[in-house]
Amino acid sequence: EIVLTQSPGTLSLSPGERATLSCRASQSVSSSYLAWYQHKPGQAPRLLIYGASSRATGIPDRFSGSGSGTDFTLTISRLEPEDFAVYYCQQYGSSPYTFGQGTKLEIK
Amino acid sequence: EVQLVESGGGLVQPGGSLRLSCAASGFTFSNYWMHWVRQAPGKGLVWVSLTSGDGSSTTYADSVKGRFTISRDNAKNTLYLQMNSLRAEDTAVYYCAKQFRYFDPFDYWGQGTLVTVSS
Numbered sequence: 001e002i003v004l005t006q007s008p009g010t011l012s013l014s015p016g017e018r019a020t021l022s023c024r025a026s027q028s029v030s031s032s033y034l035a036w037y038q039h040k041p042g043q044a045p046r047l048l049i050y051g052a053s054s055r056a057t058g059i060p061d062r063f064s065g066s067g068s069g070t071d072f073t074l075t076i077s078r079l080e081p082e083d084f085a086v087y088y089c090q091q092y093g094s095s096p097y098t099f100g101q102g103t104k105l106e107i108k
Numbered sequence: 109e110v111q112l113v114e115s116g117g118g119l120v121q122p123g124g125s126l127r128l129s130c131a132a133s134g135f136t137f138s139n140y141w142m143h144w145v146r147q148a149p150g151k152g153l154v155w156v157s158l159t160s161g162d163g164s165s166t167t168y169a170d171s172v173k174g175r176f177t178i179s180r181d182n183a184k185n186t187l188y189l190q191m192n193s194l195r196a197e198d199t200a201v202y203y204c205a206k207q208f209r210y211f212d213p214f215d216y217w218g219q220g221t222l223v224t225v226s227s
Contacts, residue, residue: 031211033211033213035213035214037153037214039153042219043219044112044203044216044217044218044219044220045145045153045203045205045214045217046217047213047214047215047216050212050213056213056215088152088153090153090213090214092207092211092212092213092214093211095167096155096167096169096170097143097155097158098155099145099152099153099154099155100152101152102152102153
């Protein structure tokens with residue numbers, strides 16, 4: 001099983017700032033089958049990034065993903081108020097599918 | 109518009125059973141792999157089970173293998189999760205999610221249904 005470790009656990013920033021979230025895998029993620037999801041309380045998780053760097057339909061271009069192998073990054077270039085949420089990375093290249101433990105992005 | 113609506117959650121005693129449903133609309137249900145993912149209170153997302161588009165292939169997390177059964181009725185556009193021998197640690201919000209192919213991300217999720225296992 002591929003274990004995904006996200007850092008930091010909590011990130012406190014202000015609107016307009018840049019956010020950098022990290023996801024490290026215990027072994028190489030096949031063909032960059034790495035996704036990022038945004039999750040707000042009481043709502044459905046929302047796909048942001050797939051294939052490590054491709055934005056999902058309707059996702060603003062302030063969200064970008066990068067990385068390969070075992071190290072991946074989600075960057076939000078200029079935080080908007082609606083971006084404060086929990087973010088999860090997920091690998092979908094090998095079973096069982098696994099998620100990181102999440103990074104909570106909170107307003108400073 | 110794509111919709112996934114979970115139902116069937118509730119309070120159940122340890123050792124009991126519950127069946128969750130996920131009603132799908134707005135897409136060709138039989139073309140999609142479907143998943144159940146859960147989130148225990150204060151914890152992160154954990155994948156539970158998957159089924160292929162025709163239901164012929166299923167997989168389970170070790171933590172639920174032998175106790176949970178995933179199934180689907182493509183005529184009714186509905187996904188199910190039969191949960192038996194429930195334990196306190198199964199307490200969670202259960203989400204269904206769709207996936208176009210095996211090596212695709214989960215492109216749409218429902219809002220979840222809460223299962224509480226307690227005496």
